[in-house]
Each structure stands twice: as structure tokens, then as C-alpha cells.
Amino acid sequence: MQDRYSWENALFATDTWKAAPWLNITYGARLTSFAILGEGDFYELDGDGNVTDTLTYSKGQLVKNYVNLEPRLAASFIINPSSSFKASYVRNVQNLHLMSNSTTGFPTDKWLASTNIIKPEIADLVALGWYKNLAGNQLEFSTEIYYKKMQNQIDYRTGADVFTNDAIESQILFGVGRAYGWEVFLKKKTGKTTGWISYTLAKTERKIEGINDGEWYNARQDRTHDVAIVVNHQLSRRWNLAANWIYYTGDAVTYPSGKYIIDNQVVFYYTKRNADRMPSYHRLDLGATWLLKDRKKFRSELAFSLFNAYGRENPYAITFRQSEDDATKTEAVKTSLFRFVPSISYNFKFK
């Protein structure tokens, strides 16, 4: 791929207005200018993504300048000393675009800068949240809902050639996106045992003409459930124990729907984009820290940890191939990394 050059400038202003003893309003805006510069080849495309013209720019020559305003507004209502309600709106403009492959193979994420054809992604996010301190400020609870509307989303065309094509724009389709969800969070801040629990229920989708008959479909990053539990316990003056467990729904991916033979080779065929799921990911990590010495000038400790304590084989990739043992079969192969990673570290800190 070609190197791309750009120059980004931004102006930002924000202010907080205490409208009433119970109401804080924060408002602001960010003005961004994203200038795409040469040198390089830029393209013009027809409706089918065929290159109709190649424009060659010299070093430092301006190709295109995108100017965008990102307004933001947040209101915080103080209900009583232990609880508040917040509402916010923010627009975000993004000039770097993540292109994810939708297959289950080894991740080939690419970051692309905006070009004359790839327009800045614009996201409008609205969020509502309720925050409450419980049990005499020992516990902190919050819950939020959000909805995000996205413009200028990109995804690969069906059958895109991602490796050899210099005009990457010719392999991309454009559309809209949406993401919405509910988050809940509980944290214990004081005492011998501290920690937090969080849960998110979410949906992230795209709608692009030319993919899945122009209907809403899952973005690769769509994560239905996301759970995290973190616990820390001070057992004694010398021993501190920690554990965390995370769980999330696997990426939305595309499995082959079947296969056929052409030119005497087995080829997989695919139907709906991102209609399948990688297996869910979960893992428990354990840790224990043993305080060796705590002196005026230094502190030393020995930390033991066990990553992936129950040895879950979380898939890194799933590949589909003709079986090595039986050439008349096709099979799915899961590659996983890092089962049980124990580690010991000696920490020494000067005070």
C-alpha cells in the first residue's frame, strides 16, 4: 500500500456553566481540519468501484481538505448529595478508518486515512446516565444507555482483493452505522476487599448498499455481552490477592456456507456477511503479591500471577481447510494462544 500524508489541525473551546445549584452544563466545540497531501496517486471511481482516472499529486500538494465541527453538550443534574443524572450529546469526526476483514482467519486489520473518496466518519452519540453512591459512599453505582448514529462507514466489497490492490478505495463500499447499548457498573471502594463489576449489553451494526442485500448487519466488533469482575483482597500486611474474570461475546464473522469445485480445486462459498460468531472469550487471571520489605527508602515485593488460570482455549483464529488427515473432508481449525501463563516478578521501588 502507498504511504499517505496528511496534516490535521484543531481548535477546541469548552466551558462549564453552573446554571443552578443542581445543574451543571458543559458545552464546547472542536473544529478540525484534515488536509490530505501528496505525494501519491489518488483515484476516481465509477459506481462499480472501477478506477476511471488516476490523479498523481506531487509532494506537499493539497488533495482535499475536510473541515468539520464537533459540538458537544453535557448536562449534569444533582438530585441529592449521593446521586446525579447526566445527559450528553457529542459529535465525533474520525479521519482514520479501521478496516477489518470479516473472515475468521488471522486478523488483518488495516488503518486507512481519509482520502478524496473515503470521507471522514461522523458519529453522533447521545447518552443518559444515573450515578449513585450507596452504603455511606462505600459503593459506587452507575448505569448508562447510549445510542450512536454513524455516517460514512466503510466495509470491504464482497470478494474484495485486499492484498494486491493499490487502489484500496475500489475494494470498499460506503454506508451508515448505529450502535446502542446499556451499561451497568458497581464498585466497592473501601475496606479490605475492593473491586468492581461491570456489564454491557450492546449492538453495533452497519447498513451498506451491496452487502447483505442492503440490510442491517453486525459489524465485526459487535459484542452482545461484555462482563468484567475485578476483586482485590488485602489478606494481611504482607499478602495481597487479586483476581479478575472477563467474558465477552465473540466477534461477528463469516463462516463459509458451503463449498464447490472449480478448476479442480475446492473453494468455499460465503453467503451472509458477519452472520456467524467466534466462540465467546473468557478468562480468569489470579495474582498474589508478597511484600518483602517496606523501608523508608525503598520497597520490594514478589508478585506471582497466573494468566488464564483455568486454561480456556480462547480462539485467536479459526481457519477452514481441506483436512490434512482425510483429503475428502473439509474442517475448521481453531488456533489459540496462551493457556496458563504463570509469571513471577520481583519489584523494587525507590521511594
Next chain:
Amino acid sequence: MVISSFLLAACERVIQVDIKDQPLRFVVEGVLTDDSTCRVRLSRTSNFYDTINLVGVTGAKITIAEDGKTPVVLNASNNRGEYRAAFTGRPGRTYQLRIEYTDATMTHVFTASSTMPQKVTLDSLYVSERVFLGKTRMMAAIRFKDPPAPGNAYRYVQRVDGELETTVFVTKDDLINGRTVVDELLIFNDDYTLKNATS
């Protein structure tokens, strides 16, 4: 100061994935050349966990016609869905393929049209060496001049020591139109090491 020890391991395992069976679809592979090959293979897709087997479709009526002239019938040459005719293509002419097949429920008709492009001759064909990921690799290289008219596409089929190498090499002329280009056939497949290549 941190001193750590790690044990790392990657593992590969065949797993059972849930793939919903899809309605089977037809697969048409048609080959027409200017040296008297005219062949169509009609087959069907199979499900992911089915045994690999070419599911040929027999009993179809297949014709080919040059520029709207009287169609020529392709006859079944075996019972594996292969049909042939004594027919030769000519560069610059347009050919219409028509397939009619009646199964238990309905009659399926597939049509396609394609123009045979003008021949592009190779300027040269040679073996070049490249250092790739720290290893010196040999590759077949092809030098040719793309014709001035846009819309040409190329495919290379490579044999290594007489054995078909499975990489699919295809390219379009939309970035090279009318220019002299060199294409190098880099193989990512470790099963083949290129020593003497013929293309």
C-alpha cells in the same frame, strides 16, 4: 526493576462449528479457447461437512453461439457434468452461453455472454530472485505490454515441476492500462519451492 518468566504456547485444534446448511446452488465453469477447446462443467455446491465430491449435473441442454448465429449444442462427454462441443473461439467475437436444466421442481435457465479478448503476447518469461522474509525465493516473472483499450484481465496458471500450483494469480489492467508490466508470481504456499518453473 522487574524480572519475569513466561511460558508461552500456541495450539491448533480441529473443532466442530455450527454451519447451517444452505440451499445448494449451481456452479458453471465454462472454457472456450482459440485452439478448439469448448467445455462446460455444470455442478452443484455441497455443504461444508459433506465429503468433497464433484456433484456433476447431467441432462442439461447447453448451447453456445457466436455473435447471435445459430447455437451449437454441447454434448455430455461423461456423467460428471462435463459437456463439450467441436467449437473454436475467435478473438474479438462475442459468445453467448445458454444452459437449461429441469429438475424435480422447476426449469433453471442460465445465460452468460463474453467477448474473447485479443491475444496478448509475452515479451519475455524468466525466473527472478527475491529476498522475502529473509529467504531467497525464485519466482516466475512475466513481461508483457497491455493493449491500449481498457478492460483487460489476466490470469496465470503456474506449474511447478509439472505439478499444478494452487495460487490464483489474477490481475486487471485498471492501474496498468496500456503499459509494459512485469508480473512476478510470488508463492505464499510453503508446499512448493520454486526451482524450475514453467508457466
